Amino acid sequence: xxxxxxxxxxxxxxxxxYGAITSHHLVHLVICLAVAQSSTYVLLLAIGYRTGGxxxxxxxxxxxxxxxxxxxxxxxLTDVVVExxxxxxxxxxxxxAHRRFGTADPDxxxxxxx
Amino acid sequence: MRRALGLxxxxxxxxLLVWAVTGLADFGHPRGPYATAGVDLMLKERHVDNTVVGVxxxxxxxxxxxxxxxxxxxxxxxxxxxxxxRGEGRAEEAAERSEAERPRIPPSLxxxxxxxxxxxxxxxxxxxxxxxxTPGGGFQGGVIAAAALLLVYAxxxxxxxxxxxxxxxxxxxxxxxxxxxxxxxxxxxVFAAVAMGNFLGFGTEGSLISGGTIxxxxxxxxxxxxxxxxxILTEFLDQARLRHxxx
Numbered sequence: 001x002x003x004x005x006x007x008x009x010x011x012x013x014x015x016x017x018y019g020a021i022t023s024h025h026l027v028h029l030v031i032c033l034a035v036a037q038s039s040t041y042v043l044l045l046a047i048g049y050r051t052g053g054x055x056x057x058x059x060x061x062x063x064x065x066x067x068x069x070x071x072x073x074x075x076x077l078t079d080v081v082v083e084x085x086x087x088x089x090x091x092x093x094x095x096x097a098h099r100r101f102g103t104a105d106p107d108x109x110x111x112x113x114x
Numbered sequence: 115m116r117r118a119l120g121l122x123x124x125x126x127x128x129x130l131l132v133w134a135v136t137g138l139a140d141f142g143h144p145r146g147p148y149a150t151a152g153v154d155l156m157l158k159e160r161h162v163d164n165t166v167v168g169v170x171x172x173x174x175x176x177x178x179x180x181x182x183x184x185x186x187x188x189x190x191x192x193x194x195x196x197x198x199x200r201g202e203g204r205a206e207e208a209a210e211r212s213e214a215e216r217p218r219i220p221p222s223l224x225x226x227x228x229x230x231x232x233x234x235x236x237x238x239x240x241x242x243x244x245x246x247x248t249p250g251g252g253f254q255g256g257v258i259a260a261a262a263l264l265l266v267y268a269x270x271x272x273x274x275x276x277x278x279x280x281x282x283x284x285x286x287x288x289x290x291x292x293x294x295x296x297x298x299x300x301x302x303x304v305f306a307a308v309a310m311g312n313f314l315g316f317g318t319e320g321s322l323i324s325g326g327t328i329x330x331x332x333x334x335x336x337x338x339x340x341x342x343x344x345x346i347l348t349e350f351l352d353q354a355r356l357r358h359x360x361x
Contacts, residue, residue, distance in 0.1 A: 022116070074174055080253075088189070096198075
């Protein structure tokens with residue numbers, strides 16, 4: 001049971017990449033990328049979790065209370081921000097591609113150009 | 115064909131992942147020394163209650179600088195891409211159109227949206243201002259503030275959006291936030307001999323003045339995230355309006 005969160009992370013990555021491989025729409029592709037990346041959130045938070053640990057905010061906890069690892073939580077924060085901004089750029093690119101080629105299917109964009 | 119190849123590659127990747135997972139620490143028992151060292155550093159030396167914010171803006175301050183610049187560049191890039199697609203003059207036409215469409219939005223939804231704007235902004239300011247003391251922080255607060263704009267949109271007040279988001283101000287907020295962060299990083303070189311060095315007094319734990327440069331960076335990031343996200347959201351909303359007006 002103790003490896004279940006890690007398996008969930010691996011599953012999210014595989015599902016996301018599978019969706020990206022078989023994708024027929026650019027927006028769908030970006031969302032698949034987001035799913036794949038969300039596996040890193042699960043992995044990071046799972047690595048830092050401490051059984052029975054509290055949130056690492058000491059405004060109402062006495063010092064010395066066992067808490068979960070704040071370093072991986074900060075890493076996850078970075079991860080989320082980068083994912084959100086990259087998605088914004090990718091969506092803008094998808095809009096651009098749709099406007100220029102009249103389709104959002106990555107396969108057809110290639111053939112139209114050739 | 116592509117699906118079969120993909121499944122094959124994924125099966126291989128999955129096997130490798132499962133193999134790698136077996137070497138990780140047991141869930142619930144973090145092995146790394148930082149899990150406890152990071153907490154001690156933030157509490158005893160930096161006097162910051164919210165250790166996640168402390169780690170983000172002090173221990174990993176340089177990383178956060180890079181992250182901030184990613185956010186800055188991505189907002190710029192998305193805005194440039196979207197604006198290049200926007201025909202001149204069409205925006206005004208779209209604004210008139212959406213004005214005509216306003217009655218289609220139920221009054222209850224519009225009222226709920228309008229009522230929630232104030233509390234949402236309040237929550238955003240609280241999350242930023244107290245980010246290093248209680249749950250919250252610059253990034254989270256900035257996102258909440260940008261959500262207030264979406265509420266205005268949900269309320270169907272498209273014309274009101276034009277009034278509440280002076281684009282110049284939003285762009286200025288983004289630039290000022292990023293510049294403030296970089297200046298504090300350089301201030302570390304000047305006052306503490308290392309980039310990102312925490313050169314202000316650490317204050318008393320649990321009070322508003324605590325953590326040295328952490329609250330300053332926290333506020334800078336809050337301003338920047340608000341600006342960047344508002345910019346991205348308004349550009350996408352503009353696109354939606356243009357599309358709407360053409361169909």
